[in-house]
Amino acid sequence: MTTLTRQDLNFGQVVADVLCEFLEVAVHLILYVREVYPVGIFQKRKKYNVPVQMSCHPELNQYIQDTLHCVKPLLEKGGGGGVWVTRFWSRGFLFLQNDVEKVVVVILDKEHRPVEKFVFEITQPPLLSISSDSLLSHVEQLLRAFILKISVCDAVLDHNPPGCTFTVLVHTREAATRNMEKIQVIKDFPWILADEQDVHMHDPRLIPLKTMTSDILKMQLYVEERAHKSS
């Protein structure tokens, strides 16, 4: 991330960058904590001055990075609606927009039915300001708290059945077809509209994890869990 002076500080870019970095770390951490992939592919890295687990698998990393790379320009702009997902190795990718309602990391069982959903509800406060010098360190502290909460979410969730995969859904506010097509052409990364079966979970249990409010970002994380996971 390049250093920006005060003059050329593009506020939308800052928020998009912060959010994308965080979501990358969060996705990796969820995959680690929920044992979607074997522990061996993860290594300890440092983010926000604390140790976090990130995967070493190159294709998985590339996949997540490409997803977020596509998404970042949309985050800065705003507008978009519908639920988007892509299928790639039975996994999904992340699609974010400025007016996105939520980003959901869905863990699917062998039958491709959702077992758990980690929902990141994202809003931006109406008056955005980056006037304070300590703003980013304050945001960093809040994101650290999110990381910590994801690390201990094991305590409140049931074990997942073996052989799970993951996908990512994004709920946006308005139709974003035009933007999506542009991005697809530019980045050569396919996006499709989500199926109902990926979205709908039968009789979910809601477990709130963490909420944060800051000058640039408001985010809430909760988990929707299927009542009977192994059935």
Add this chain to the structure above:
Amino acid sequence: MADQLYLENIDEFVTDQNKIVTYKWLSYTLGVHVNQAKQMLYDYVERKRKENSGAQLHVTYLVSGSLIQNGHSCHKVAVVREDKLEAVKSKLAVTASIHVYSIQKAMLKDSGPLFNTDYDILKSNLQNCSKFSAIQCAAAVPRAAAESSSSEKCEQSSLQVSSETPANNELTTNGHSPPTSKQIFQQPKGIMGMFASKAASKTQDANKETKTETKEVSSTGNKPPGKGNVMSNFFGKAAMNKLKVNLDSEQAVKEEKIVEQPPVSVTEPKLAAPTGLKKSSKKAEPVKMQQKEKKRGKRAELSDDETKETENMKKKRRRIKLPESDSSEDEVIPDSPGDYEAESPSPPPPPSPPPEPVPKTEPEPPSFKSSSGEKRKRKRVLKSKTFVDDEGCIVTEKVYESESCTDSEEELKMKTSVHRPSTMIVKKEPKEERKVPKKGTAALGKANRQVSITGFFQRK
């Protein structure tokens, strides 16, 4: 009962909030010494296990002792999970101390969250991080300049390397410190031994060898925790933490980020405070504006009622008062009524003209009031005119003028203008008026009383 409160606190943190409760975090949160925090955690674990309530607790322990490796004896400090505790203990030749490190509901896969838990609370308590610590050094004082300390650090670390005996271990994993013979002594093994061991280790904390240890390891302590495999980091993490605390307490930390953190942590709470203040002040302003407007309206109404009462009292003194000068109401100083009158700072006119406007004002209010509706009319209005009289004094006089206006405007004008004649009377007839105006003002005072400054509290 204070004894039971901490148990409830820990229960709330662990069970309800699903937090990781480390002894260090607990010590800062409850404001107790670290040893007390360790005892609290131990007590909590014992009770919970006895109750067998079903809520599963995962406990980590800090184990330290001497270890013989590759023929060398070294001191090992490790944070271990409960299931690995016995295995690690058995490897140690002498177990120096064991105590509870943390309690949490979740089974932790690695030591990262333990560090994360302590990070923020330590950062916010950086200035007094040794306040509850068992590790003290009287010689540790803050340095004057950070630059001189960084150069000195390099010198000292090279000195330490040269002076270290062959007993120094050559292990590359984090957290393994060189041997300190004084710290190794026979301790009763088992969990109960940790109380005795901690009491004894306190006396040795003034040992200078700890200082040399930390200086030597400070260079290695700065490495990120990613070195080595996961398990060794899990072991070594606590030692790194412990040594890091030593560094902080001795004010010998050279890392830039830690130097930067105190100002950052101080400004963060300030962030919240000014924004809070701004918001509250903005809200207060419109409320005050509304209150002032209400005040004015009420004053005008009251003065209107009073004109009828004082109709027949020609020598009644009326004053136009400022909103703040509520207390001066009863103080009648006939010599200088002009001081009270802020609107027309003029010397008093001769007594003859003043009585005239007074009777003139009498018929006016009723007639003005009797008119109904808000029609445009041509009316005679009392207006004040300022001019210089024969004596060379600037005189303000009430003169009637015809003017077209609506009824509401007329009434308001009448109410405000009747005040003026009374002030002019007083100056030339000080003695006679003294008592009468007093009564008048006293009577006026209650009915025409200025709304007190606290009035807006009642008016909700």
